[in-house]
Structures are given as structure tokens and as C-alpha cells.
Amino acid sequence: MTEKALRLGTRRSKLAMAQSGQVADAVSQVTGRPVELVEITTYGDVSREHLAQIGGTGVFVAALREALARGEVDFAVHSLKDLPTTQPDELVVAAIPVREDPRDVMVTRDALKLNDLPRGARIGTGSPRRMAQLNAYARSHGLDFETVPIRGNVDTRIGYVHQGELDAVVLAAAGLNRVGRSDEVTDFLSVDTILPAPGQGALAVETTADNAELIAALAELDDPFTRVAVTAERSLLAALEAGCSAPVGALADLLTDGQSVKEMRLRGVVGSTDGATLVQLSTTGPVPETHEAAMALGRELATEMLAQGAAGLMGERAH
Structure with a gap:
């Protein structure tokens, strides 16, 4: 008889499904059990407000954690940078796998680099962190561009450039790598230019603190260097x-x-x-x-x- 499938809670976005699918495959190899993805919609997915206005922290996480607490899923995969810094006692991050590229990247029109963008260029980003550092870089290097707040998934953001609405957008390298679109990157931004978000590029695999068997299995995916x-x-x-x-x-x-x-x-x-x-x-x-x-x-x-x-x-x- 086939062992009962483990249920992995994931957001529904293309990126979330891609990274959850990679974790599901790894968990199947470790446990010998099938893993099924359970799609969950979070507040951050349905709200059209800018992240800074809806609080940012936790808006992509709460619904997944609630499903864990209710026993609707056995474990969940988060982008680590979405997790609040305080960890609930009833949940445990059982694995932080090897980190993807933590850098930010740009997708620009005409394959331009950051330093080659024309005066008055419009750069889209939903991140105040990126805005602060890009604007500081512009000030110190005599560049003239405008940072524009945007929302949306990877396709939407890159679409702003392809449709000519923006000259460039800034995204996480890890996300583009995971959805197979790294060939669209026109400029990798050095961490000396822009420091990434804390935890960027890393995933958190979370389960309930009382599930000792699953915690032990998930620990096989943990990378100690990434974790520290x-x-x-x-x-x-x-x-x-x-x-x-x-x-x-x-x-x-x-x-x-x-x-x-x-x-x-x-x-x-x-x-x-x-x-x-x-x-x-x-x-x-x-x-x-x-x-x-x-x-x-x-x-x-x-x-x-x-x-x-x-x-x-x-x-x-x-x-």
C-alpha cells in the first residue's frame, strides 16, 4: 500500500509553486513518501495595496501558518524574507536549504546596465530598501533616475519594461532563477551597490513543533551555513x-x-x-x-x- 502523501502548503504564485515544487521533490526523496501541493491564498496575494502600506511582514505567511495550525497541511514553504522575525512557539523552521543567489538584479529595456540608463529613467520596485539604496547610489554617482513603486508578480513586473511603461525593474535573482527566467536579467547588482533583504534567496520549511518525525526528516534538507x-x-x-x-x-x-x-x-x-x-x-x-x-x-x-x-x-x- 502506498504511504499517505504529505501535504505541503504553498502560495499560488508561479514563483511560490516553483520553489515549493523543488522542496516537495527533495522531501519525497528523503522520506520516500509522495508530497502533494496544497494551494493557499494569502492576504498579500489578494491585496492590491503596496507592501509598505499593508505592513509587509507576515502578509504572505499568516494563512499558511493558520493551515498548519488547523492540520490542513503537514508543512509549508515560505520565502524566508517574508517571515516575521518572531517565531511562534507552536511552529518550527525545520529546514533552511542551501541559499540561492541573494543578489538583486535588473531587467532593463535595450539590455542597459544601471549606470547606462538615460537621464530621467524610471525604475520600478516595490521595496523601500531597494529605493533607499538605488537613490543613494544615484546621488553618489551623479545619476538621474526616478524610482517608482510597483506591485505584482514576476510576469507583471517584467511586463512593465517590455510594454515600455518603465525603463527598468529590480527583482531578486533567486526568484528569476527559480522560475527559469534568469536569462532576462540585464544587470546583476553587486551587494556592494545594494544589500539584499535579510534572508533573501533562502527558503524556510516550517512545520508544527509537535511533529517530531517530520522535523527529523526535514532536517536532512537543512544547510547549516545558510542557517547561521x-x-x-x-x-x-x-x-x-x-x-x-x-x-x-x-x-x-x-x-x-x-x-x-x-x-x-x-x-x-x-x-x-x-x-x-x-x-x-x-x-x-x-x-x-x-x-x-x-x-x-x-x-x-x-x-x-x-x-x-x-x-x-x-x-x-x-x-
Whole structure:
């Protein structure tokens, strides 16, 4: 007799279905059980408001978590950057698989690079974080472009460029890779230009805290280096008391000597959306060996950023 299928809760977007399908295949290999996708509509999927207005944090997550709590699904897959930084006691992130490319990318008309866009170019993004850093970059490099708030899925956003409504849009490299559209990227934005959202490119596989058997199986998909990196990034975000609608970027990357991992560098940025003020700091140290050590690293950098004036910027949300 075939074993009962595991039910994986997922958002209905093309991107969510793609990344959930990849996790489903991996879980099937680990458990030997079939996995069926259960499509769930979240508030963030149906609201037409800009993310900064509806709160950003949690709007793509609550409905999936409610389905978990009701026993309608066995586990759920989230884009980690969508998860609130506080974790409910009854749920556990059992796996954070190897991270995809964390960078932001641009899809532009005529295959132009960021530095080659004409004066007055219109760049679409739904992210105050991207706006703050793009506008700061424009100020420091003598560029003249306008950032325009947009919503919509990958197809909609790229469509704005193809239809001539915008000169460029900024998207996450990971999302385009997962839906097989990375060939449309015209410019990969260095993390020295734009720091990604905390956890960008990483997935969180969540289940109920009392499901010991599934937690053990999902742990096979966990990547310890990705976990400590995103834990530090999210700890920084939590310490800055910011939801993902605030202009905060963070990236922890592992520094190697070509043979082995030597240290971890954590970088953080907070800025006003007009780019006039940025607080950007980094710290480098041993790779954290525990969850607590990764959390401490994030908190320490956040404390330094607050001392440098980040607190005054946290209220600068896009409207």
C-alpha cells in the first residue's frame, strides 16, 4: 500500500509553486513518501495595496501558518524574507536549504546596465530598501533616475519594461532563477551597490513543533551555513525593530581561503527612501557555531547602527 502523501502548503504564485515544487521533490526523496501541493491564498496575494502600506511582514505567511495550525497541511514553504522575525512557539523552521543567489538584479529595456540608463529613467520596485539604496547610489554617482513603486508578480513586473511603461525593474535573482527566467536579467547588482533583504534567496520549511518525525526528516534538507547566515541577518533586522517594509538590507557571507570557511562577515544598511541618508556598517568574525552566537552577531551590529543614527531612519517608510 502506498504511504499517505504529505501535504505541503504553498502560495499560488508561479514563483511560490516553483520553489515549493523543488522542496516537495527533495522531501519525497528523503522520506520516500509522495508530497502533494496544497494551494493557499494569502492576504498579500489578494491585496492590491503596496507592501509598505499593508505592513509587509507576515502578509504572505499568516494563512499558511493558520493551515498548519488547523492540520490542513503537514508543512509549508515560505520565502524566508517574508517571515516575521518572531517565531511562534507552536511552529518550527525545520529546514533552511542551501541559499540561492541573494543578489538583486535588473531587467532593463535595450539590455542597459544601471549606470547606462538615460537621464530621467524610471525604475520600478516595490521595496523601500531597494529605493533607499538605488537613490543613494544615484546621488553618489551623479545619476538621474526616478524610482517608482510597483506591485505584482514576476510576469507583471517584467511586463512593465517590455510594454515600455518603465525603463527598468529590480527583482531578486533567486526568484528569476527559480522560475527559469534568469536569462532576462540585464544587470546583476553587486551587494556592494545594494544589500539584499535579510534572508533573501533562502527558503524556510516550517512545520508544527509537535511533529517530531517530520522535523527529523526535514532536517536532512537543512544547510547549516545558510542557517547561521540568515539567523544573523534576521537578528539584525529584529534588533532594529523593523518589519520588511522598512528600508533595511543585510547580508552575512562566508569568507573562505579557497579551501575552507574562515570567517563570516555581516553587513547591514538602513536608509531614508530618498537616499539622502544611509547608515551602513559591517563586522567580521568567526563563523557562529550556535543559533545564540549568530543572534548575538546581528544584535551587536544593530546596536552600532543605532548608535550611528539608524534609529532616526526607521520611521522613514514608503507610502
